[in-house]
Amino acid sequence: MNPFDAAQLAPETRVTICDRCGSRIAGLCQPLDAAALDEISAESQQVVLPAHSTIFREGDPAGKVFTLIEGFAKLSRLLPDGKQQVVGFRFAGDVIGYTTLGSYPFDAELLTEARICRLERRQLDALLQRYPKLERRLLDLCVQELTATQEQLVTVGRRSAEARVAAFLLSLVAAERRRGTERQVLEMPMTRADIADFLGLTLETVSRSLTAFRKRGWIREPLHHRVELLDVAAISDLAEGLASER
Amino acid sequence: MNPFDAAQLAPETRVTICDRCGSRIAGLCQPLDAAALDEISAESQQVVLPAHSTIFREGDPAGKVFTLIEGFAKLSRLLPDGKQQVVGFRFAGDVIGYTTLGSYPFDAELLTEARICRLERRQLDALLQRYPKLERRLLDLCVQELTATQEQLVTVGRRSAEARVAAFLLSLVAAERRRGTERQVLEMPMTRADIADFLGLTLETVSRSLTAFRKRGWIREPLHHRVELLDVAAISDLAEGLASER
DNA sequence: GGGCGGCGTCGAACGGATTCAAGGCGGTCT
DNA sequence: AGACCGCCTTGAATCCGTTCGACGCCGCCC
Numbered sequence: 001m002n003p004f005d006a007a008q009l010a011p012e013t014r015v016t017i018c019d020r021c022g023s024r025i026a027g028l029c030q031p032l033d034a035a036a037l038d039e040i041s042a043e044s045q046q047v048v049l050p051a052h053s054t055i056f057r058e059g060d061p062a063g064k065v066f067t068l069i070e071g072f073a074k075l076s077r078l079l080p081d082g083k084q085q086v087v088g089f090r091f092a093g094d095v096i097g098y099t100t101l102g103s104y105p106f107d108a109e110l111l112t113e114a115r116i117c118r119l120e121r122r123q124l125d126a127l128l129q130r131y132p133k134l135e136r137r138l139l140d141l142c143v144q145e146l147t148a149t150q151e152q153l154v155t156v157g158r159r160s161a162e163a164r165v166a167a168f169l170l171s172l173v174a175a176e177r178r179r180g181t182e183r184q185v186l187e188m189p190m191t192r193a194d195i196a197d198f199l200g201l202t203l204e205t206v207s208r209s210l211t212a213f214r215k216r217g218w219i220r221e222p223l224h225h226r227v228e229l230l231d232v233a234a235i236s237d238l239a240e241g242l243a244s245e246r
Numbered sequence: 247m248n249p250f251d252a253a254q255l256a257p258e259t260r261v262t263i264c265d266r267c268g269s270r271i272a273g274l275c276q277p278l279d280a281a282a283l284d285e286i287s288a289e290s291q292q293v294v295l296p297a298h299s300t301i302f303r304e305g306d307p308a309g310k311v312f313t314l315i316e317g318f319a320k321l322s323r324l325l326p327d328g329k330q331q332v333v334g335f336r337f338a339g340d341v342i343g344y345t346t347l348g349s350y351p352f353d354a355e356l357l358t359e360a361r362i363c364r365l366e367r368r369q370l371d372a373l374l375q376r377y378p379k380l381e382r383r384l385l386d387l388c389v390q391e392l393t394a395t396q397e398q399l400v401t402v403g404r405r406s407a408e409a410r411v412a413a414f415l416l417s418l419v420a421a422e423r424r425r426g427t428e429r430q431v432l433e434m435p436m437t438r439a440d441i442a443d444f445l446g447l448t449l450e451t452v453s454r455s456l457t458a459f460r461k462r463g464w465i466r467e468p469l470h471h472r473v474e475l476l477d478v479a480a481i482s483d484l485a486e487g488l489a490s491e492r
Numbered sequence: 493g494g495g496c497g498g499c500g501t502c503g504a505a506c507g508g509a510t511t512c513a514a515g516g517c518g519g520t521c522t
Numbered sequence: 523a524g525a526c527c528g529c530c531t532t533g534a535a536t537c538c539g540t541t542c543g544a545c546g547c548c549g550c551c552c
Contacts, residue, residue, distance in 0.1 A: 077400050081487040085400040100386045105393045135381055140346045142388040147351045149395045154323050154331040157402045157446030161539065192500065200403030202540060207501055224548095241327040407509065438530065448510055453531055470518090470529095 018044075021069045021117065027093045028067055028141070031133040040127060044119040055108040055116070056097060062104050063121050066096040071114025072189045075106045076197065086198035088149065089190065091175045095141055098124075111189040156200040159241065164199040165209040166239035169219070169229060185228045264290075267363065269313045271426050272339030274387070277379040286373060290365040301354040301362070302343060308350050309367050312342040317360025318435045321352045322443065332444035334395065335436065337421045341387055344370075357435040402446040405487065410445040411455040412485035415465070415475060431474045 018041035024030060029037060046069070049055075055066060058077060073090040087106055090096055096108050128135045155167045172186050192203040192210075199206065213219045218231045229235060264287035269275045275283060292315070295301075301312060304323060319336040333352055336342050342354055374381045401413045418432050438449040438456075445452065459465045464477045475481060 077396065079400065079404055079487060083404045083487075085403045087396040087399055099393075100389045101393065105396065132378065132381075135378075135385065139381065139385050139388060142385060142392060143346045146388060146392045146395060147345075147347065149392060149399065150323065150333040150351065153333055153395065153399055153402060154325065156399060157331045157443075158325055158329045191498090197403075203499090204501080204541085205539060207499095208539095211501070241325060241329075437528090449530080450511085450532085451509060453529095454509095457531070 021067070028065075028095050028098075028134070028137060031137050032131065036127075036131050036134075039130075040119070043123045043127075044117050046115060046117050048113065048115050049110055051110055051113050053110050055110065056104050058105060058107050059103050062097065062099050062102060065098045065119050065121060065124050066108075067117040067119075068092055068094050068096060069115040069117055071116075072111040072187070073114065074109050074111050074190065074194055076109070077106045084197050085200070086194060088145075088152070089175075089198070092179055095138075098138060098141075111194070152198075159239070161199075161201055161205050162209045162212065163239050163241055164201060165195070165206055165213070166235045168195060168199060169213075169227065169235055170232075170239055172227070173229065173232070185222060185226050187225065188227050189225050267313070267315050269315065269339055269341075269363065272424055273313050274311075274341050274344075274380070274383060275313075277383050278377065282373075282377050282380075285376075286365070289369045289373075290363050292361060292363050294359065294361050295356055297356055297359050299356050301356065302350050304351060304353050305349050308343065308345050308348060311344045311365050311367060311370050312354075313363040313365075314338055314340050314342060315361040315363055317362075318357040318433070319360065320355050320357050320436065320440060322355070323352045330443050331446070332440060334391075334398070335421075335444070338425055341384075344384060344387075357440070398444075405485070407445075407447055407451050408455045408458065409485050409487055410447060411441070411452060411459070412481045414441060414445060415459075415473065415481055416478075416485055418473070419475065419478070431468060431472050433471065434473050435471050 018024075018029065018037045019034075021027075021029070029040060032040065055073065056062075056064075068090050070092050073094075073096060074086055075088045075090065075096070076084045076086045078084050089111075090108075097104055099105060128138075155164050159167060172188060176182065176186055190198075192206045195201075196203040196206045210219070210221075213235070214221065216231075216234070218229070218234050220228045220230055222228060264270075264275070264283045265280075267273075267275070275286060278286065301319065302308075302310075314336050316338050319340075319342060320332055321334045321336065321342070322330045322332045324330050335357075336354075343350055345351060374384075401410050405413065418434060422428065422432055436444075438452045441447075442449040442452045456465070456467075459481070460467065462477075462480070464475070464480050466474045466476055468474060
């Protein structure tokens with residue numbers, strides 16, 4: 001079942017939406033049975049927010065937990081001197097804003113219009129009591145996220161500019177696969193500046209790298225905010241620092 | 247109670263060691279009562295390993311979970327081209343190697359001789375069943391680690407070389423504080439190369455930065471692998487990118 | 493239509509960190 | 523002692539990515 005389908009099923013009940021939402025594949029609700037879904041859907045709200053809205057800001061009291069049902073989001077931290085570091089991007093099915101800390105440790109903004117499932121922290125805590133599987137699931141997701149962030153640390157810390165951009169493109173493929181879909185042309189709704197802030201580069205360097213890839217025939221950008229990877233092997237080799245020994 | 251005390255209490259039973267081990271302050275066992283500690287101590291083993299031993303390697307099946315009772319460890323990932331990225335350092339009381347994945351996602355090596363508490367994964371899973379607080383604790387620790395790793399991403403991605411070294415020194419202070427101790431002279435058992443691999447720099451750059459700090463009177467290195475921060479304010483300002491507007 | 497602002501691309505010059513190379517210091521082994 | 527090795531420091535040259543400037547494209551609003 002494609003997680004995007006939920007969007008097209010407008011006049012249905014909450015339960016059915018929950019049943020089909022992306023979170024059943026990748027997210028929080030994955031291990032829940034019908035009864036639990038019923039309960040969680042009664043306590044959660046679904047909202048649609050426009051592109052570029054802020055879900056929450058760094059330092060806000062962490063009172064809610066969100067699941068991205070459809071759309072793309074950006075998580076970032078701000079430095080005192082105004083520079084920002086994007087700590088991650090989020091895709092359909094991903095959980096956003098769960099933390100055991102008192103306040104959110106980063107900003108969360110939408111890159112596109114998005115459908116979001118919103119749940120009060122205290123309601124989630126009550127659900128955790130009732131469904132221990134849910135706590136286990138949360139731990140799984142946290143470990144996954146931690147591993148991904150460590151991987152990103154390797155990318156930012158030890159790879160050349162072009163290798164970072166290559167690694168970023170591959171992470172888009174991985175995210176697509178995680179959602180269970182597998183299209184040729186990927187959505188890439190982030191700007192060059194967003195990508196640069198994710199990779200620890202400037203937007204000019206990102207732009208130049210992508211131009212270089214295009215000239216080498218490795219990628220195509222058929223539309224604004226879309227990429228197709230034409231030579232995944234070359235991109236992978238570059239990402240791994242093997243230059244172009246092909 | 248100082249977590250280091252356990253080391254000096256040689257001829258005592260396991261229970262008492264557990265009772266006094268660093269993990270009671272910072273680590274996994276923090277929320278457990280006497281009965282649970284009793285049980286966990288019966289199932290866990292304490293070992294002392296020499297400096298530079300490998301606890302596990304990236305890709306090894308994740309069959310055990312470790313708690314560092316005393317000593318220092320380094321977690322790192324290796325790139326195909328041989329460069330390494332240190333993803334974190336671990337201190338007394340820290341848990342190492344808990345993951346819901348099948349295999350460890352990084353190498354774990356000791357920097358010093360260390361006392362380690364070792365527990366089988368399946369025994370831990372059984373304990374998780376019995377003591378739900380433990381699962382919650384694990385989630386807390388994971389969230390903390392994730393937040394720290396994101397912070398490190400900001401450091402590596404957006405700060406200048408000297409600012410990164412300054413941030414690293416401050417993280418040593420934070421770790422010292424987390425352990426509940428508060429000395430002037432900090433232990434810094436990692437080499438310049440380790441620090442460089444943590445910060446995404448070269449060892450020469452780290453060396454030059456520390457020399458610069460020393461010449462400015464910001465730090466002192468009274469002994470090999472020891473630092474004292476003499477001007478925390480200046481170091482903090484630099485870490486935050488405020489140059490030296492003082 | 494014209495103006496404007498956001499976004500992307502590109503060239504030239506610059507600069508911070510790396511690379512390369514040499515040397516010092518403190519251990520340990522023979 | 524002397525030789526060796528790991529680790530650290532320092533200097534000089536180099537290079538990769540940034541900075542700065544200019545321009546093109548597109549959509550939006552007046």
